[in-house]
Amino acid sequence: MGIIKKIKIVVAGPFAAGKTQFINTVSEIKTVRTERKTQSAGEKAVKDYTTVAMDFGKIKIDDEHELYLFGTPGQLRFDFMWEILGEGALGIIILVDSTNPSTFHDARRIINFFQSRFPVPIVIGANKQDLPNAWSPTDVATALDIQEDEGIPVLPVSAVDKESVKRTLIALLEIVKMYLRS
Amino acid sequence: MALTGDLSTFNFVDILQVIAKDRKSGILVVDWKDIMIVYYVKDGEIVFARPVDRIFRVYAERNFEQMLSKLRISKDVLHKTIERFLLSRFDNKQGIFSLTPGFIEYPQEVPVHYPIEELIFIASRSLTPEEVDRRISDDMLLFDKSSNLEEKIEKAKLTKEEMQVLDLINGARTVGEIRLASGLDRLTVDRTLYALLAIGVIHRKKKERQQKPPITLELLTKVIEKIKGL
Numbered sequence: 001m002g003i004i005k006k007i008k009i010v011v012a013g014p015f016a017a018g019k020t021q022f023i024n025t026v027s028e029i030k031t032v033r034t035e036r037k038t039q040s041a042g043e044k045a046v047k048d049y050t051t052v053a054m055d056f057g058k059i060k061i062d063d064e065h066e067l068y069l070f071g072t073p074g075q076l077r078f079d080f081m082w083e084i085l086g087e088g089a090l091g092i093i094i095l096v097d098s099t100n101p102s103t104f105h106d107a108r109r110i111i112n113f114f115q116s117r118f119p120v121p122i123v124i125g126a127n128k129q130d131l132p133n134a135w136s137p138t139d140v141a142t143a144l145d146i147q148e149d150e151g152i153p154v155l156p157v158s159a160v161d162k163e164s165v166k167r168t169l170i171a172l173l174e175i176v177k178m179y180l181r182s
Numbered sequence: 183m184a185l186t187g188d189l190s191t192f193n194f195v196d197i198l199q200v201i202a203k204d205r206k207s208g209i210l211v212v213d214w215k216d217i218m219i220v221y222y223v224k225d226g227e228i229v230f231a232r233p234v235d236r237i238f239r240v241y242a243e244r245n246f247e248q249m250l251s252k253l254r255i256s257k258d259v260l261h262k263t264i265e266r267f268l269l270s271r272f273d274n275k276q277g278i279f280s281l282t283p284g285f286i287e288y289p290q291e292v293p294v295h296y297p298i299e300e301l302i303f304i305a306s307r308s309l310t311p312e313e314v315d316r317r318i319s320d321d322m323l324l325f326d327k328s329s330n331l332e333e334k335i336e337k338a339k340l341t342k343e344e345m346q347v348l349d350l351i352n353g354a355r356t357v358g359e360i361r362l363a364s365g366l367d368r369l370t371v372d373r374t375l376y377a378l379l380a381i382g383v384i385h386r387k388k389k390e391r392q393q394k395p396p397i398t399l400e401l402l403t404k405v406i407e408k409i410k411g412l
Contacts, residue, residue, distance in 0.1 A: 007397060007405060026412055061408050065401060090395055102191035105316030115388060116322040120395070139185055142203045143196060145317065147328075147385045166409050173406050176395050180402065 013095035027057025125157035231267035261295030306377035326353035
């Protein structure tokens with residue numbers, strides 16, 4: 001068997017935005033996680049474990065190609081991993097917890113980071129749309145200060161719903177297709 | 183649906199930006215630590231403010247003109263309520279807000295003494311270094327001016343220093359370079375950039391694409407089909 005060629009998509013976003021769940025929902029392998037117990041009181045209140053290096057999921061495309069989904073750690077103290085994981089990515093999905101506006105600024109910071117370093121398509125997933133207090137994608141876009149000419153769509157996502165995750169991935173790949181044709 | 187949040191993490195510039203962006207109408211309720219204040223929002227402008235002891239009063243008085251008449255407030259002095267209950271509170275970072283669109287019946291014309299652009303700039307002058315760092319987070323960020331900015335700039339009433347920062351934005355200078363070239367302190371530059379973004383007269387410029395994505399169209403189509411079939 002020949003060498004498998006890897007196609008890479010990065011799933012980034014603030015702490016507890018749902019990145020691990022997003023990857024887990026579509027990965028054909030059990031997601032490889034690098035989790036440790038949360039340290040700060042604020043983080044502990046949200047979840048017990050958090051990603052510290054990356055999450056990794058995989059979808060086999062054919063005998064020669066695999067799509068790799070890399071989830072970044074959300075906390076700013078792990079931002080050195082964003083740079084490593086962003087290198088060579090086909091595109092970047094940034095998930096935002098639509099029910100938690102206190103994380104929107106961290107999300108914007110992450111968008112700024114990738115936008116100023118990697119000239120690849122970015123899609124924002126306004127996650128947790130299945131929860132009653134979720135901000136709409138339009139309001140999330142305004143809060144994140146996404147301007148129309150940035151060419152970054154903000155899509156409704158529920159990371160627990162496979163169809164929703166698929167739609168987000170396809171939206172990103174359709175932008176890549178536009179890039180290829182331009 | 184109401185938008186709710188905490189002022190410690192979603193500051194007043196951000197709230198005003200949300201109001202301005204879609205020219206929203208409705209009410210903004212802020213439960214400050216010491217007092218609850220209702221801000222009346224019409225077509226993206228804050229037109230009136232009043233403290234309330236019980237929130238149900240607001241819901242009971244949906245007709246704006248009747249409410250003013252009941253409170254014996256003339257339209258000529260509405261801006262005084264903005265000064266007293268909004269401008270004076272931008273330094274206060276503790277409170278819970280809730281922005282509820284609709285339901286207030288506004289008359290056609292309500293005077294606007296403080297345009298939302300000016301309020302955004304006044305609020306931005308109270309942003310802390312931590313607050314500005316959330317949005318102006320990267321020295322490498324590039325900004326460019328948007329078209330049709332004159333009217334908004336005029337409404338915003340920029341100071342000389344803020345105007346100086348605006349003049350340095352050309353789509354080529356990074357944030358780090360603007361800070362250096364301005365000779366101003368970092369916080370003033372960053373607050374100005376934050377507010378200019380919020381009123382929509384500048385936008386981020388994307389890193390230019392150097393080459394085509396590292397994938398063929400044929401393979402990409404295959405990937406899309408695979409995902410569809412999952």
